[in-house]
Amino acid sequence: MENIEDNYELFKKTSRGFYQASKFFPENLRHVNTMLYLIARIADTIEDCSFFSIEQKKDYFEQLRQVLKSGNIRKFKKDIILGNYPFPERERRILENADGIIDDFNSIEDFIRDIISRNITKMTVGMEKFLERRIITFGDQDEYCDYVAGTVGAALTDIYRFSERKKD
Numbered sequence: 001m002e003n004i005e006d007n008y009e010l011f012k013k014t015s016r017g018f019y020q021a022s023k024f025f026p027e028n029l030r031h032v033n034t035m036l037y038l039i040a041r042i043a044d045t046i047e048d049c050s051f052f053s054i055e056q057k058k059d060y061f062e063q064l065r066q067v068l069k070s071g072n073i074r075k076f077k078k079d080i081i082l083g084n085y086p087f088p089e090r091e092r093r094i095l096e097n098a099d100g101i102i103d104d105f106n107s108i109e110d111f112i113r114d115i116i117s118r119n120i121t122k123m124t125v126g127m128e129k130f131l132e133r134r135i136i137t138f139g140d141q142d143e144y145c146d147y148v149a150g151t152v153g154a155a156l157t158d159i160y161r162f163s164e165r166k167k168d
Helices: 002-014 018-022 027-048 054-070 074-081 089-096 098-107 110-129 138-167
Strands: none
Touching: 002 018, 002 027, 002 089, 002 098, 018 027, 027 054, 027 089, 027 098, 027 110, 027 138, 054 074, 054 110, 074 098, 089 098, 098 110, 110 138
């Protein structure tokens, strides 16, 4: 229970608009929404990090995907946090609490974990694709947005559908 409360507090402190919108979600979905947000923020932090090389970002994306599959965060956290990189405060808080986030993620239902993992994988693969590819056309912009935002919407839609079926 401690991780759930800590992660919700972290979500509240690090989110701008997503936390406010989540107040209107059904109570049973707030926890899952928190997990999705925090894990997506880890991916976003890797992508936005100006002091990581493209190769480091690719490696960290792969490590994050492996963490979501295995639940073992040791190597990822050691590499990214103990590397003592100068992350902005919001991102540092999320990364420093990655153990609790992943412990909490591992405690949710398998089906929900699979939805989050599948969509974060798609997100990070798409982010990788655009590490070396410039956005030039509206088509490029649309594709990029689908990876970084559309995957979150797809995950939430699948989670809501699943939760509605469980009610019946």
